[in-house]
Amino acid sequence: MAEEEHPKALSDVLDHLESAAHGDSVTVEEVVQKLGHKSFAALMLIFSLISTSPASAIPGITATVAVIVFILVVQMILGRKCVWLPQFITRRHMSTKKLCKGISWLRKPVQFVERFLKERLTFLLHRPWLYLPLVLILALTLFMPFMEVVPTSGSIASAVIALFAAGLLMRDGALVVLSFVVLAALPVAVWYFGFSG
Template identity: 35%
Template sequence: MPREFTSLTQLLEHISKTAKRRKRVSLDLVVRAVGRRSFAPLLLLVGIILFSPLSGIPGVPTIMGLLVLLTAVQLLLGRSHFWLPQWLLRRSISKGKLIRALHWLQKPARFIDRWLRPRLEFLVGRAGTYVIAAICAVIALALPAMEIVPFSATTAGMALTALGLALVAHDGVLALFAFVVTAFVFGLIAGALF
């Protein structure tokens, strides 16, 4: 059931309510909760997962990178309903780990929500969304390498969260911040690998 989210707190609360009904929470359940038709909530979801302590679980950055890449490419191709493979959607995590990560994110989410508002909307309009999708695809391709560079996946999660929030809140200023964070992430990776 697709929903409109206007804040990060609202999205976290919705995921938490969905998770409380299960012992294990699959990616499919969370994706259905936030809506498969909207790029912004899916991007925001991945960013939250990578920014949380869940990014320290081996394989999570790579799986999230694949999710972002698949949705970003489909957006760039003009699809309105995102297809994701079943093997990816079946991936799951224990309810306890997810609830702890969501709880850890509540305070930063409330702080961030106070600063969100529609600004410089041309940066997050139709053309801006395609630029953001292209940037996200590049980040997604780099996420497997981020498994070996400490904290880089968390920083990438911050960039993806900011890009997702910018689209949700129509906040171009936040999009500009996300572009700076993305440049920093790639500088960090380049410095660590070369």
């Protein structure tokens, strides 16, 4: 049930995304082709990171990421081996300039975080333990399109998904647990950053 491929460094995923960036824009399909149709966790990670980074300034990106992650999670729960995305998603274009800016912004925090990641608590990455975080992430994606009206809230939600996806990719169950903790605190964070002051 966990990611089928061998763990990759998180920065490698950014490298693959950067290599897909060419011309004025890049499509979701090109990103999927670069990362591979079996890379559920890598795709979940990269799209959630895009929504966390300055690339989230791309109009509608939070809602698009929510739809992509929703579809990926449903397929993971159903045990699919290859990623399928509808054409209205795969044909969506993202600005190469904004995407590359987001990748550059993500480099340092990603390199910092991956130094602390390692294989541990791997039983949490298999059935039935994996069902709970998947269902919670699924529920989170349903609210994300509405979070675009609350400043930074979509980025916070995307960061939670990125933590979970990184835990899957690096086979680090402790990071999956951390994503639980952050998810539990998410309503408070959204309220504080969105409505305080």
